[in-house]
Amino acid sequence: MGVHLDGSCNGSVSRLEMIEGPSGRRQRTEAERARIAAESLIPGMRVADIARKHGTTRWQIYNWRNKLRSGQLMVPESLASLPMFAELMVESDIATVPPPRVLSEVEIVVGDVVIRASAGADEVHLTRAIRAARAAMS
Template sequence: MERDGKMGVHLDSSKGFGVSRLEVLEGPSGRRRRTKAERARIAAESMMPSVTVADVARKHGTTRWQIYDWRKQLRKGNLVVPESVAALPIFAELVVDDSAADAPPARGASDVEIVIGDIVIRAGAGADEGQLTRAIRAARAAAS
C-alpha cells in the first residue's frame, strides 16, 4: 500500500476512547465507488419502517445527506431498486379496530383494509399477493 497522501482514512471512535476501527480506502480520491444498484438498495433500506437514516448511513459508511440524495434520485426514477430487493416482502402493521366488531359486516365490505398514512387500501378475498404487494409499494411511494 502506498503512502503518497492519496488514501482516504475513516476513523470510527464512536465506542469511547481511542479508535476502534480503521478503514483505509485506496485510490486517487479515497472515496467509495458505489454502483447504482448499491445506492438504490441503501436508499430503499433507509425507507423501511422503524429504520433511521442515520443508522443506515453509519452501517454503510456514508452520510445522511448522501442517502437523502439517493432517496430523491430513487423517487425521480434516476435510481431503480434491484429486482432482488423489490421482490422481498414488506410487512405493514396490522391494527384491529374493536369498535366495529359488534356491527354486522356491510354488503360488499372488503376482507382486508390496509392504511398507509392517509391512504386506505381495501382488498377482497379475490386479491392475490402480487396485487397487494404492488398496491402497498405504490402507496408507500406516494406517502414518502
C-alpha cells in the same frame, strides 16, 4: 492520489511527497445506492442509523432517496421481487368494534324446527335440544 507539500512559508518547496492508493472515498454501484435508499424508506428505520451501518452520510442517503423517487435510481430486480410486509397497526379500543358473528357449522332440522350449533357445541345440549324439538312436534 494526494500531494503533501512540506516546506517553508517563503514559497520554496523542500520536499514533495506523493501518496498513492485509495482516496478514502467509497465507490458504490447504482444497485448498492438504490438498495441503501430503499432500506432507509422502511417504516421505523432512521436515516442516521442506516448511514452509520453502511459507512455513508445522511445527506448521501437523502440524495439517493430523491433519485430513487424520481426514477434516476432503480431498485435491482432481485430486491424488487422480494416480499415486503406492511406494518401492523392494532387499535386498543375494542368497545367500538362489534363482536364477530359466529357462523353455525351444524344445522339440524327436526320437522319445522331448525337447530343451529357452532363447532364447539356440547353434545349433551344438542341431544336435549333435539329431544325438545321432537317432543314439541308430538
